[in-house]
Amino acid sequence: MKEKTRNLDPVILLKEVGLSPTMQRVAILRYLLLNRNHPTVNMIYQDIRRKIPTLSKTSVYNSLNLFRKHNLVFTVPTDEDEKHYDLRLTSHSHFICRECRIIYDLKLPKININDEINGHKVEQYDVILRGICNKCKSKKS
Amino acid sequence: MKEKTRNLDPVILLKEVGLSPTMQRVAILRYLLLNRNHPTVNMIYQDIRRKIPTLSKTSVYNSLNLFRKHNLVFTVPTDEDEKHYDLRLTSHSHFICRECRIIYDLKLPKININDEINGHKVEQYDVILRGICNKCKSKKS
DNA sequence: ATAGTTGCAAAGGCTTTGCACCGCG
């Protein structure tokens, strides 16, 4: 089975869902395309501000919430206060290190989920693994 | 394979992990034992306040954070702002309705996760399903 | 003109922190 390939140009992605590709939006979406690091609003803001010094945090929030409505980005379900954003161009799981809090992408064998479970209509699922990542493990020894 | 049965007495549970069973802590833990509804701090607070009117929200926070440190309770990874608490006496998954935001427990076939993936030490995993629950589905029709 | 965007400032909401008080060994 082949993953559907999607266009990786932020401008085209935005147009596809009917959003005007403003400088800010393109920059934010491009950041997400280039940095697959599940960033927080602040990480995105701090980075793009170097190129667009007038960028406001509000616009980052606005854009990301818009992107979410259009299923361009998703949030990684964590138990942290800050939201972490994710593109999901391919289906994958996440490993969260309880030491350094870094979120790693993981390719797990797909699990079979019915479209309907206990009468609930299932649209999406996430698998989150937790533990100690390899870097933190070696730091300790 | 049999699930390990655990004592369901809040006092004993607290003592087992070395926490003194104060009135507040017992009440909070008992609430979680009796109400498997993935409550927020506020839900717990509002309920117990009826019996212990002097209870403070701070104490609810203090207790729950303590319980978490001792692995008595966990938080359900959602993308909401309020944390939802869960006991996990048995391993189960969660279904979150994107309409009413209710979190349902789900018994899914266990998935096989290695203790180590990509060099990361896996200690725990969560499966979160999302969609529309049966109640909200029928409301719409 | 008109609708859509941006960004500052303020508000809102959840959680943590500081600290005084209380109770119990």
Added chain:
DNA sequence: CGCGGTGCAAAGCCTTTGCAACTAT
């Protein structure tokens, strides 16, 4: 007395909202 636990008040953050200025069609 000393220690742990509680709870009020305040602070801290993340996020949203209100709104005025701006842009582009």
